[in-house]
Amino acid sequence: MSDPIFKLNGRVWIETGDEKVLGHGRVELLGRIQASGSIRQAALQMKMSYKQAWDMVNHMNEHFGQPLVVSHRGGKGGGKAVVTEYGVRVITRFHLLHQKLQEFLKENSTDLIL
Template sequence: MPIFLVILSFMKEITFKLNGRMWMEIDGEQMLGPGRVELLERIQASGSLRQAAIQMKMSYKQAWDMINHLNSHFGTPVVISHRGGKGGGMAVITEQGIQLIKEFRDLQQKFRDFLKENSKTD
């Protein structure tokens, strides 16, 4: 049992709610969190990096930089984009990107469950 839970077990009358945030780091650098996963999900839904950026109220460059950062750190790209032109560009989430979204969301749910199960509320 984690030490903080042992300490808290002595405080039977106190109610509390654990809270926290989760993200993935690679070599000490924050790589993937809820915001970047949301960007990937919005790209997947819209097929457009520009639309995903607009929906998230961020600049296209900021979204582009996030995707380039992810693509360069995961071995294989998580998003493949095709330049616009007359018909406009498009962005496609790769199988690795889809798997990354799924695994992050699964871990995020486990993290939420952990926080809820270890909180002591009435």
């Protein structure tokens, strides 16, 4: 019998204390808010409730010390949400960390013998 082939795998997320504040789902939510200009539209696209999306945005805004998303209540034309410049930097940094993790996992999976 030949030796099994092993491969490392993993995901990156950011915590403060023991609380998760940013991961793939939240970054996707931020990206969809940025693209649509709407928390409601982003929630619909991700098949989650508006309340769940709103709670995630509030949680991130509270824990990052400055807003990642600024929202304006709806009126005649509806509300809008904007990912702040800081939020865009957070998204970019998260994608960079994810890329570095994937490179690390790939590099360290070669000739992995347990």
